[in-house]
Amino acid sequence: MTLTGAQILWEALVREGVTDVFGYPGGAILPAYDAMLGYPIRHILVRHEQGATHMADGYARASGKVGVAIATSGPGATNMVTGIATAMMDSSPIVCITGQVGSKLIGSDAFQETDITGITLPITKHNYLVTRADDVAPAVREAFAVARSGRPGPVLVDITKDAQQGTCENVDWDAAEPHLTETYDDALPGDGTAAEAIEFINQAERPLILAGHGVMLSGAEREIAALAERGHMPIAVTLLGIGGVAASHPLNLGMMGMHGEAWVNHAIQEADLLIALGMRFDDRVTGNLKTYAPTARKIHVDIDRAELNKNVRVDVAIAKDLRTALQEWIPAVAQRDRGAWLARIDAIKGDAAVRDIQNLPDNGHLYAAHVINDLWRLTSGNAVVVSDVGQHQMWEAQYYKHDRSRSLITSGGLGTMGFALPAAIGAKVARPDAEVWVVVGDGGFQMTMAELATIAQENLDVNIAIINNGYLGMVRQWQEFFYEKRYAATPLLNPNFAKLAEAFGIRAATVTKRSDVAGAVEAARCQNRAALIDFQVEQEDSVYPMVPAGADLHKMIRRPSPIVETAAD
């Protein structure tokens, strides 16, 4: 049978199990769009190609499947760059398909020509320039294999217009099977062994498990809980590790790092063994490397060997799929009582509960932390929350208690403002039965708010909570702490978000009092369509605790004590 390159593209996508794609048409990708109508694919028309990539990313993170974004050449392709870089930093498997000018025009500065494989080379796991219809199937199949395999990530396939229009007789799908050099799971000299890791674990008096995104990427949620329970060892999670271990698990201490709870960071500094699993010792979780976990031996398991001994020198470095590694360890880990160590961590907590903003009486101010904690209670902790980047992201991480895997989707590594709204659309498309909430700041929302139109056109039930403090809040906080409150370019004059949403046909409410939070959230929940709530919160509120960038992990700015708080009021 003779197929065009465009038909082969869709046939290949269907064979990879793709049912939904996020895209925006244009000249160089038109042949592919024309052929799309013949295939069982749902196409979500976005309003900006950056949105398409974040949607594919949100889709991938919510479902574990590969997300697909599609765009035309030139500006369509370059608009994808931020989304691709976001997926790269957070190991999210997406495949981006871009149209390219005809192969004979490449290099001639043709209309809407850009070297997108060159541009995305450092921010993709791999990319392909396809110039013949014959090469479409092998490129697409390999792209999916690369995106999924090992440490997942984005792959871009750039297909020239003539490759889409050209034909190919009898596509040999078996011959298109990818051949990849797999290197993980093979031990190399210098690697640590399971026996060494188990010996260290069994000897440790004050062990601490550091759980990252890899727990979910590897599907090791059960194994990590089993390891912790067997060894009676506490767990600290990274931002992207939230949900990999239930927040309500008694051994889960909570989030570590710059805005982690004080007792978590102190526990890291006092531990005699760190067991780092599927995390990469980002500067936001280590603080000053010279003083990081000074008394701890360190075990590090990551599927990406290049992460081992990168930021932190470790004693046992294992490049392996996390689930496989833990299954091997667990039977050999000694069952021990480490009550003394857990009691020590409890003692470190000290007056933390008193300082907790949730325990403060309602003083008439609307605090973001209250809004998020109420949202957690009202959704029974069952929502998929997609947060943006900034203060609200940290409050979400602190006050929404995620018990389920893949229930928090956020841009961690790249810190991409504008991620949340489109990523939530992707999450909702991937999991239509899930209750999806966007938690977003007033700044980040305005970066990609055009996707409200996508929500309306696709009739998606995505609820949006804008944590509106009239500032680029996290930058303002840094200016308050480190730049003598000189608020350069951080105050925002915002539109009326409720009216804006209504213009898109999305129901909206504005909330300024804590007593109105529950009503607004319930009203949003009880309808089967999108809703937006503009929570106008305390303007100059800050996220605590905070380890200043590059400072020692245990030297954090603590929450103000309630006495100070009352006096200030």
Next chain:
Amino acid sequence: MVHTFAVYVENKPGVLNRVASLFRRRAFNIESLTVGHTETPGVSRMTVVVDTDEYGARRLEAHLYKLVPVRRVEDITTAPSISRDLALIKVAATGEARTQVMQLVDVYRARIVDVSPESLVIETTGTEDKIDSLLEVLRPYGVIEMVRTGRVAMARGNVPSRRAQMRVRSGSDGRGDVSDCSV
């Protein structure tokens, strides 16, 4: 410490760019890089010399393996190996000087490959040390132009690489040496 890697890559457009871009964005400094065909059609071999420590070398090897067109990486720094550099050196040499230069060329077992009234072109192959040394003695006569290929290197005898040893152990290949780079 200077590390030498032999990197086997698929001979496809843009591969050199991918490897060079990796070194740049991960902030490794390339001392030299050479590329050429191998005994296997479709596979090219790069010899890359990098100044980094042991941890850096291991991470670099891991990063190289993450590039899809990279088939195999060998860190041959510590393996017994032969390394060669080739240089063409154009020296100003007339009259008395010309005889002296020709004697030096003999001593270094180099060759004169071009003669013109004002200058000579000398071809020499050897370790970087030898070429540096030749260059030093020629410099007083006036080096007009010079080009060097950078280091190419090969392990001696039938010494299996670290990676090849691993493959033999895991039984996935069984041959273990250069032949397992065939695609």
